[in-house]
Amino acid sequence: MRILLNHSRVSVAAITSEKSAGKPITAVFPHLAGLTPLVCEHLDPEVIAKKADFVFLALPHVTAQEAAFRFQQLGKKVIDLSADYRLSDPVVYEQWYEHKHQYPELLKSAVYGLPELHRQTIRKALLVANPGCYPTSAILGIAPLIKKSAVDLKSFVIDSKSGVSGAGRSPSLAHHYPEVNEGFMAYKVGTHRHTPEIEQELTGLAGKQITVSFTPHLVPMNRGILTTIYAVLTMPMDTAQLLSLYHEFYRSEPFVRLLPVGQFPNVRNVRGSNFCDIGVYADARTGRAVVVTAIDNLVKGASGQAIQNMNLMMGFDESEGLKFAGLFP
Amino acid sequence: MRILLNHSRVSVAAITSEKSAGKPITAVFPHLAGLTPLVCEHLDPEVIAKKADFVFLALPHVTAQEAAFRFQQLGKKVIDLSADYRLSDPVVYEQWYEHKHQYPELLKSAVYGLPELHRQTIRKALLVANPGCYPTSAILGIAPLIKKSAVDLKSFVIDSKSGVSGAGRSPSLAHHYPEVNEGFMAYKVGTHRHTPEIEQELTGLAGKQITVSFTPHLVPMNRGILTTIYAVLTMPMDTAQLLSLYHEFYRSEPFVRLLPVGQFPNVRNVRGSNFCDIGVYADARTGRAVVVTAIDNLVKGASGQAIQNMNLMMGFDESEGLKFAGLFP
Amino acid sequence: MRILLNHSRVSVAAITSEKSAGKPITAVFPHLAGLTPLVCEHLDPEVIAKKADFVFLALPHVTAQEAAFRFQQLGKKVIDLSADYRLSDPVVYEQWYEHKHQYPELLKSAVYGLPELHRQTIRKALLVANPGCYPTSAILGIAPLIKKSAVDLKSFVIDSKSGVSGAGRSPSLAHHYPEVNEGFMAYKVGTHRHTPEIEQELTGLAGKQITVSFTPHLVPMNRGILTTIYAVLTMPMDTAQLLSLYHEFYRSEPFVRLLPVGQFPNVRNVRGSNFCDIGVYADARTGRAVVVTAIDNLVKGASGQAIQNMNLMMGFDESEGLKFAGLFP
Amino acid sequence: MRILLNHSRVSVAAITSEKSAGKPITAVFPHLAGLTPLVCEHLDPEVIAKKADFVFLALPHVTAQEAAFRFQQLGKKVIDLSADYRLSDPVVYEQWYEHKHQYPELLKSAVYGLPELHRQTIRKALLVANPGCYPTSAILGIAPLIKKSAVDLKSFVIDSKSGVSGAGRSPSLAHHYPEVNEGFMAYKVGTHRHTPEIEQELTGLAGKQITVSFTPHLVPMNRGILTTIYAVLTMPMDTAQLLSLYHEFYRSEPFVRLLPVGQFPNVRNVRGSNFCDIGVYADARTGRAVVVTAIDNLVKGASGQAIQNMNLMMGFDESEGLKFAGLFP
DSSP, X not given: OTTGGGOTTOOOXXXXXXXXXXXXXXXXXXXXXXXXXXXXXXXXXXHHHHHOSEEEXXXXXXXXXXXXXXXXXXXXXXXXXXXXXXXXXXXXXXXXXXXXXXOXXXXXXXXXXXXXXXXXXXXXXXXXXXXXXXXXXXXXXXXXXXXXXXXXXXXXXXXXXEOGGGGOSSOOGGGBHHHHTTOOEEOSTTTXXXXXXXXXXXXXXXXXXXXXXXXXXXXXXXXXXXXXEEEEBSSOOOHHHHHHHHHHHTTTOSSEEEOOXXXXXXXXXXXTSSOEEEEEXXXXXXXXXXXXXXXXXXXXXXXXXXXXXXXHHHTSOTTTTTOOOOOOO | OTTGGGOTTOOOOOEEOSTTTTSBHHHHOGGGTTTOXXXXXXXXXXXXXXXXXXXXXXXXXXXXXXXXXXXXXXXXXXXXXSSTXXXXXXXXXXXXXXXXXXXXXXXXXXXXXXXXXHHXXXXXXXXXXXXXXXXXXXXXXXXXXXXXXXXXXXXXXXXEEEOGGGGOSSOOGGGBHHHHTTOOEEOSXXXXXXXXXXXXXXXXXHTSOOOOEEEEXXXXXXXXXXXXXXXXXXXXXOXXXXXXXXXXXXXTOSSEEEOOTTOOOBGGGTTTSXXXXXXXXXXXXXXXXXXXXXXXXTIIIIIHHXXXXXHHXXXXXXXXXXXXXXXXX | OTTGGGOTTOOOOOEEOSSSTTSBHHHHOGGGTTTOOOBEEOOXXXXXXXXXXXXXXOOOTTHHHHHHXXXXXXXXXXXXXXXTTTOSOHHHHHXXXXXXXXXXXXHHHOEEOOHHHHHHHHHHOSEEEOOOHHHXXXXXXXXXXXXXXXXXXXXXXXXXXXXXXXXXXXXOGGGBHHHHTTOOEEOSTTTOTHHHHHHHHHHHHHTSOXXXXXXXXXXXSSSOEEEEEEEEBSSOOOHHHHXXXXXXXXXXXXXXXXXXXXXXXXXXXXXXXXOEEEEEEEETTTTEEEEEEEEOTXXXXXXXXXXXXXXXXXXXXXXXXXXXXXXXX | OTTGGGOTTOOOOOXXXXXXXXXXXXXXXXXXXXXXXXXXXXXXXXXXXXXXXXXXXXXXXXXXXXXXXHHHHTTOEEEEOSSTTTOSOHHHXXXXXXXXXXXXXXXXXXXXXXXXXXXXXXHHOSEEEOOOHHHHHHHHHHHXXXXXXXXXXXXXXXXXEEOGGGGOSOOOGGGBHXXXXXXXXXXXTTTOTHHHHHHHHHHHHHTSOOOOEEEEEEOSSSSOEEEEEEEEBSSOOOHHHHHHHHHHHTTTOSSEEEOOTXXXXXXXXXXXXXXXXXXXXXXXXXXXXXXXXXXXXXXXXXXHHHHHHHHHHHTSOTTTTTOOOOOOO
């Protein structure tokens, strides 16, 4: 809503919430007070389809499957922010999400919405699966290494650290303020559901099966993901050479910022913005590349990227509504 | 910069910094990377005046005196974000700031830039003194009480709590992370320099001398000021009646949001935005009004208000570039 | 548990929890791992009374009423950390807690456990009501002002700021990390249940009915309460004179630390300790005393004070187990 | 000081500070008020040696070299908390610290003070080099893997995350509150000075040269280090088997706590305590062991470990003064 309200080509036609139906959205999110009169309504695709040309789904996984299907049938373009249409293989989906996919045909037509990798197919897509926050940070950090054949494909270690908003807004002991504040932990070590999503995209880039070690951590802050990536270099190179691979790969990307040699990203510099900042290091001592990426998990890792995808799908300028600085401090 | 870069009527012509002259502003504030090519330069009014029609001064107090004077002589409209032109009486300035004011004539022409009180004079001003962050939060909370003659003018207690960005960006032990984090303190009790500024404006509203107890506190967060105001009611009223005084007073203000009975503001809802949120309570038990205000100290308490003032001085729409939601969470 | 495990005169005989009965306490609080083998059990006073000589009740209010009664009948000394036995007038209790008190006779015998005011009666008490966290911080700040007849008894404004642990450990949206972090708000303005407790003790000190304005606020930190108190001085005095009243009053208190003129407390300096730090200011401009107090809400505001009371009730040295520094940073 | 003041076998005889000489230590650290009358003095080994039997040096590296030497000459046992006596090879020291070691003979006699690895030599040592905070967290996590020959020695990736107190108490822009809060970054990627210290100890355990990828990160919290370690398993095993290697290795360690299968440590559970918590995962998908360790960087990572070493050197019970729970929340 924050971004859409200032997007020159969009007006928000409706907003749904089963829990808050009947309430103004400003009662649920008071920071929007004075900016929109919208009232939450129940999700009835037929009703919504009469009001809106384009639909963003921010529903729990499983639930999103049918909603996406129905909006497609009603002729609407859809971006699904859940995991339901990200994994192209329904067997992998079932394995990690413990639910059988109900719309395998529709799944085939869905495009993974990472513009840096799939811009052309996104432009033509009717259904885009918006990437997960961790996968966005990991894939953008690794893609150039694979495309430039610079590293051992068996050696990827991905160590990610996320702010707490990644866990959503439902209260739980794990995210109760005094449990999180002044704490730091790893969680779902080796078992996080974003792992197959990362592996799918890296495998697509490499043309052969890739498996990664992925560990998410919880940082006592609201927003941001920093991902530190390790891989064994297959050829000797220094940091400047490594960085040049990234400059080639991301030559004209509007939302990837590459840091100079010796600098590494900080999530504070992307907070609230759609940028992904990347810094790299070629470690001669160990023969490894170390790549660090930073995104705002709620912007480039979710709604900002969704709007970037919508811009592509609608033929708008890709950066429309998204070329703003983050909030610092 | 964050706000100006998206203001439709403005382009930023130059930026000055004695310490960082010669460096791109993005080296000093990396969150702006990719959004502006500006390079910091020394402050030379003659040089700047050739590039810019309008000048914002964000200099230390005392230093700003002369800069404002020179830009005025060069025919430029100026908004000074320091304290130098806020106190209309140079004797009071000298008393609290321990420096003699060098430009008492210019001081006479300066307008205190709180649009909710001085909109018409701001429109015509050549030099606007942008209010302090604490005074903005206090005066907006108290003005209706005085204008509506609802309280004992001797009874004001103003208890303010500010995030750490209010202290600026110079490192000091007092603002070293582990000293501030998990800490909370009062400081400059009874002696803070924003006190005379609050008293000047309240005195202006009341038509008689007002003295207030003002205590600032440091909150372990980046942005935001919450101010809790106490005053003895001179007539019995309930909260709905008290609130109606505020609705009358702030009837058509674009950036004041009044909360319904029973609700009180939270700085998180104004973070990054130009809004001032206000909630009130009439306490029948004690006979006091309690008023709580929240602003972002760097936006409505500084640069956002400065741009609101610029919009007025330049004849732009008052809300131009400022009607965006804050960043939550 | 943290304090009791290092108390030389105590061993913890049993711990109860309805929710976690059967689990080791270290499963509920992993920071205690390796320090205690205790397993949570259901609260059955007959069973517990066979194991323990002394009982701390940390139950929700209302629930604690009967538990205290039964342990008393079983001949055990009890400290109740809930609100159930704090308000000596059952009518006031009913008015603020919306429950009729079931044990008005027992209530008569309960002693309000603030050692600085009631040390002698606590020593002989069988049932001590441990004070609330806010009242501890407020009463310790105000008591000398009243006992020394230094201020107008109608003029008390008490503005308190608490860390989030004061809200307990039950998850709720209001205390979900991203809602609290980078936020600051007032809550229960004029209606917080600690108000009558403060008024009861101040009234007792003054010998006449006192009403106060009390506003609690939520600070994004785990522990600590800072309370800022305002009152109109009835005689002119400077800060040194005001401070000397406090030195007289708190002459030999083991856990009250008075700060020198010009210094004010910070909750970081009492974190994890049983100290109450106090700083004062006599404001000649406004004729008000401003008093600032800091405690750890979970130690001097709860369990530390309970152990201090136990030491008194059991005839131990009052400081036993409590003379340790807080944790800084 | 916090720990020593409650240590039954120790009294603190003197404390030195060049910057604060002449000031009571409570003026520098107000949380100690009421607990010690000590006044800071200049560091004059002859003077100190008359007062104290045992010396802790918490000086900047390079500076500590001579101080250790002089106290040794004066017959005092010394624990040096700087890096000066940690690296047994003066060439490596010079390479990473850019200073030639002035006391290579004394360096030979120094013992690396990690009790879990060197308990017997520490008992007899006159000079103990207290380990760095990151190395403590890394070595304790890796030692069992090497001793049990479970992993490929070329495959260690060590990803560490530290609270801000690790950076000391000198103000700097990098540790200014609003720069750190709501931020997260990697720093000194591949070049941090704790790297050779980790490699020295792992090499000692393995009997062959080990090189590691080590990346430190800065977490917006005061205390704590969480280290996530990755290594390629050389034999198939499940998590229970992996964990059993740790149980064997750490069978009777007083300060290492091993978490059950499926659980991982959180720095909040060791905050303020001398414990090192460890959780492990054997990832069948990737063939890697993932080990997560948590310590308080200022306790097990600094002063607590120093006192553990002192206990050993003085023949006290190893846990004396250290068997307390951390502070949660």
